[in-house]
Amino acid sequence: MGRPREFDIDxxxxxAMQVFWERGYEGATLSDLTGAMGITKPSMYAAFGSKExxxxxxxxxxxxxxxSYATRALAEPTARGVAEALLRGAVRTTTLSESHPGCLTVxxxxxxxxxxxxxxxxxxxxxxxxxxxLEERFQRAVDEGDLARDADAGRLARYIMTVAFGIAVQAAxxxxxxxxxxxxxxxxxxxxP
Numbered sequence: 001m002g003r004p005r006e007f008d009i010d011x012x013x014x015x016a017m018q019v020f021w022e023r024g025y026e027g028a029t030l031s032d033l034t035g036a037m038g039i040t041k042p043s044m045y046a047a048f049g050s051k052e053x054x055x056x057x058x059x060x061x062x063x064x065x066x067x068s069y070a071t072r073a074l075a076e077p078t079a080r081g082v083a084e085a086l087l088r089g090a091v092r093t094t095t096l097s098e099s100h101p102g103c104l105t106v107x108x109x110x111x112x113x114x115x116x117x118x119x120x121x122x123x124x125x126x127x128x129x130x131x132x133x134l135e136e137r138f139q140r141a142v143d144e145g146d147l148a149r150d151a152d153a154g155r156l157a158r159y160i161m162t163v164a165f166g167i168a169v170q171a172a173x174x175x176x177x178x179x180x181x182x183x184x185x186x187x188x189x190x191x192x193p
Contacts, residue, residue, distance in 0.1 A: 009047060012037040017058040022100035024108050025055055025119035052118050062104045066093050079141035080191050083160050087184035090164040094171035102172030106165050131161045163187045
């Protein structure tokens with residue numbers, strides 16, 4: 001029988017998420033992760049399996065926590081409300097902290113070597129899935145008459161996703177909350193009538 005864990009898995013996962021958010025998948029070394037988590041490398045492997053598995057769990061935590069605004073936005077009663085909630089959520093989440101501005105799902109694995117490819121592919125898949133869900137929501141708005149019959153749900157979803165991910169990139173580059181809110185407001189002013 002193994003020794004009982006001497007650390008809080010939930011707290012360790014929160015700290016790992018913060019490291020990945022700040023440094024990306026490849027930029028987060030095992031020493032960075034275990035140091036932030038307050039555990040040894042053998043304990044990390046025993047609890048999470050591998051760096052990649054830890055990243056997957058940290059990403060799930062991010063999606064269910066700081067990025068949960070995206071799921072909630074899809075429940076807004078109007079397509080414009082969906083777009084507004086997504087863009088405002090992107091601004092709020094990407095400017096939460098000076099130590100790790102931006103978005104874990106955007107910056108987590110933008111540049112990836114072969115070793116970081118699984119994380120890169122995971123994030124690309126997540127972003128593509130998010131875009132599809134948004135397109136489906138906008139198509140529902142077309143079908144229900146909330147958007148014009150000739151509105152292109154796919155094009156509109158790509159536009160909103162591009163603006164939201166652009167907000168994340170700009171936040172990572174140091175652009176502040178108020179300036180990014182202006183970007184979101186500008187995008188919303190061009191919303192379809």
